[in-house]
Amino acid sequence: MKIYKGGRMTEFLRGAEVGQDLWWAPKPMKTRTTGCSNVGLLTMGIGITGILPVLERELSTNPTSKVVLLYCNRTSQDEVWVEKIKTLSETHTDRLTFTRHLTREAVKATDSEEHISHDRLTPDVLAKYFAGWDPRDSAFQVVGSKPQKKAIYSALGRLGFGKDDCKLHVQ
Numbered sequence: 184m185k186i187y188k189g190g191r192m193t194e195f196l197r198g199a200e201v202g203q204d205l206w207w208a209p210k211p212m213k214t215r216t217t218g219c220s221n222v223g224l225l226t227m228g229i230g231i232t233g234i235l236p237v238l239e240r241e242l243s244t245n246p247t248s249k250v251v252l253l254y255c256n257r258t259s260q261d262e263v264w265v266e267k268i269k270t271l272s273e274t275h276t277d278r279l280t281f282t283r284h285l286t287r288e289a290v291k292a293t294d295s296e297e298h299i300s301h302d303r304l305t306p307d308v309l310a311k312y313f314a315g316w317d318p319r320d321s322a323f324q325v326v327g328s329k330p331q332k333k334a335i336y337s338a339l340g341r342l343g344f345g346k347d348d349c350k351l352h353v354q
Contacts, residue, residue: 227327255284
């Protein structure tokens with residue numbers, strides 16, 4: 184378990200005993216479907232707790248949307264809920280593209296089979312996923328630290344996705 188300076192659960196975790204069982208679940212979120220044909224979900228680290236309910240809602244209520252989920256971490260040790268997302272990906276093979284971005288982990292031979300990338304989310308990398316998307320019929324949700332969100336927002340802007348014309352939502 185990691186404890187982050189200023190993190191929301193830091194005080195709780197500092198009070199936990201070594202070996203103590205802990206349980207938590209994603210906070211229920213008020214999510215809405217976008218009504219868009221293309222949905223980009225980009226999350227860094229533990230931000231997956233906020234994206235997972237949005238992903239599930241989008242897949243269950245907007246049957247025609249194409250969804251790209253980019254889940255970014257330093258290493259696979261930092262990931263949570265990968266198996267659940269893989270199951271969703273297998274259930275919605277025609278609609279969900281799920282790629283894990285591990286920026287500080289060595290490349291393995293099976294990475295291409297696992298849909299793992301070792302690239303940072305630069306405009307060139309984002310273009311591989313979102314090229315050809317109509318900004319008027321696309322929506323994004325980005326979850327991460329303020330600097331991460333700012334960088335992603337800037338990169339999406341360089342690809343032609345502005346805050347107003349693509350319903351970009353940065354959480």
